[in-house]
Amino acid sequence: MPTRNSSDVIVIGAGVVGAACAFYAARAGLTVTVVDRGSVAGGTTGAGEGNLLVSDKGPGPELELALLSTGLWRELAADLPKEIEYEPKGGLVVASGEAAMCALRDFAAGQEKAGVTTQEVPKDRLRELEPHLASGLAGGFLYPQDAQVMPALAAAHLLRAGGDRVRLRLGEEVTGVLTGSAGEVRGVRTPTGEIHAPYVVNAAGTWGGELARLAGVDLPVLPRRGFVLVTEPLPRVVRHKVYAADYVADVASGSAALQTSAVVEGTPAGPVLIGASRERVGFDRTLSTEVLRRLAAGATALFPVLATVRAMRTYAGFRPYLPDHLPAIGPDPRVPGLLHACGHEGAGIGLAPATGVIVAACLADGEPPLDIHPFRPERFGPSPP
Incomplete structure (x- = not known):
C-alpha cells in the first residue's frame, strides 16, 4: 500500500485523466499517490460537459483512442455507481x-x-x-456510440475504485521533480515535503506544460x-x-x-x-x-x-x-521515469480510460492496446538548452 511519502508511481492531477491513470495502475498491482494542488476534478474536468464522443473525430489516432475508450466506459459504467450518470444516449x-x-x-x-x-x-x-x-x-x-457522464463524479469514483492502493494528497502543489544522478525520476517536491516514487505521471491538464518544465522538458500545452x-x-x-x-x-x-x-x-x-x-x-x-x-x-x-x-x-x-490536437501519452525518453497523460483538449473525459490503460501498461511493462507513437511527448522538439 502507498505510504504518506512513497509509492510505486505518483500521478499529478486529480481530474478524470489522472483518476483513470491511478485506477488502471492500481488494477495492475501498483501503489499510487495522486497529488493535486486543488480538489478532485477542480480543473478542466469539473468544468466539462461529460462528453464521450466519436462523432467529432475523423479517422486517425484520436479516433482509435475514442473507440477504445467507448468500450472501456461501458465496462466502467457497469462497475461504478450510478451517480456517474453514464448515458449512452447517442x-x-x-x-x-x-x-x-x-x-x-x-x-x-x-x-x-x-x-x-x-x-x-x-x-x-x-x-x-x-x-x-x-x-x-x-x-x-x-x-x-456517443455517450455522456457526470465528469466530476466519474473522477471521484474512479479514484475510490482504486481502493487502498490509491492515496490522495489534495491541496498540495508540486514545486519540483526529484531526479537521481542519471537524471531519472525519483519523486516530487511539495510545500509539505518530498514524495518518492520511481515514476511520475503528468496528468496536470492545462498546467501540463508547467509540470513538464519542472521536469526539465518542453511540452507546449x-x-x-x-x-x-x-x-x-x-x-x-x-x-x-x-x-x-x-x-x-x-x-x-x-x-x-x-x-x-x-x-x-x-x-x-x-x-x-x-x-x-x-x-x-x-x-x-x-x-x-x-x-x-x-x-x-x-x-x-x-x-x-x-x-x-x-x-x-x-x-x-x-x-x-496541444498544437497538433493530439494528447501526449506515455513515457518521455528525455527524463527516465516521467510519463505524460495530458493535452487532450476538449476530449479528455471521453479519452480518459484509454489513456489510463496505456499509462498503466507502460508502467507495468505491458503492451499498450494500440500504437502510441502518434502521442509521444517528445514529438514537439528537443528540450530547451
Whole structure:
C-alpha cells in the first residue's frame, strides 16, 4: 500500500485523466499517490460537459483512442455507481443546408471505415429523434456510440475504485521533480515535503506544460477557454447530444480567435447544457457577454423552444490544447521515469480510460492496446538548452 511519502508511481492531477491513470495502475498491482494542488476534478474536468464522443473525430489516432475508450466506459459504467450518470444516449449532428449535409456524409463515410457506427437521418425524420428541433434543416447523422457522464463524479469514483492502493494528497502543489544522478525520476517536491516514487505521471491538464518544465522538458500545452450555459431544470427537451456540423471544424481548428458553434444536450437532472466556444486567452476567466450571446443564439436556432427558457448560470473552463490536437501519452525518453497523460483538449473525459490503460501498461511493462507513437511527448522538439 502507498505510504504518506512513497509509492510505486505518483500521478499529478486529480481530474478524470489522472483518476483513470491511478485506477488502471492500481488494477495492475501498483501503489499510487495522486497529488493535486486543488480538489478532485477542480480543473478542466469539473468544468466539462461529460462528453464521450466519436462523432467529432475523423479517422486517425484520436479516433482509435475514442473507440477504445467507448468500450472501456461501458465496462466502467457497469462497475461504478450510478451517480456517474453514464448515458449512452447517442449524438445527433445536423446540417443546415445541402452543402453541409454532403460534407457530413463524406465525413461519416470515412468514420465508418474506421469502425464508427453512423446512421444517416433524412430531414423528414429528424423530429422523430428530436421533437423540438428547428424546421428547415437538411438532415443529419446519428452516432449511437456517443455517450455522456457526470465528469466530476466519474473522477471521484474512479479514484475510490482504486481502493487502498490509491492515496490522495489534495491541496498540495508540486514545486519540483526529484531526479537521481542519471537524471531519472525519483519523486516530487511539495510545500509539505518530498514524495518518492520511481515514476511520475503528468496528468496536470492545462498546467501540463508547467509540470513538464519542472521536469526539465518542453511540452507546449496551452489553455483554450470555453463557456457553458446552463438552463433551469426542464422535462427532457433534448434527448441526444445535438450539434451543428460546423462544430467538427471548430474542434479541429488551431485558431486562437473566438469560435462558437451550437452544441446542446440535456442531462438526467433536467438542465440543458449549451456550448460550445473556443478561444486562446491564457487563463483569463473574465465573463464574455459576446460568447454567451452567441451560445444562446446558436442554441435557440437549433431548438426554438429554448428561447423562453431561463439560463440559470454559466461557467468557464480551459481545455489543455496541444498544437497538433493530439494528447501526449506515455513515457518521455528525455527524463527516465516521467510519463505524460495530458493535452487532450476538449476530449479528455471521453479519452480518459484509454489513456489510463496505456499509462498503466507502460508502467507495468505491458503492451499498450494500440500504437502510441502518434502521442509521444517528445514529438514537439528537443528540450530547451
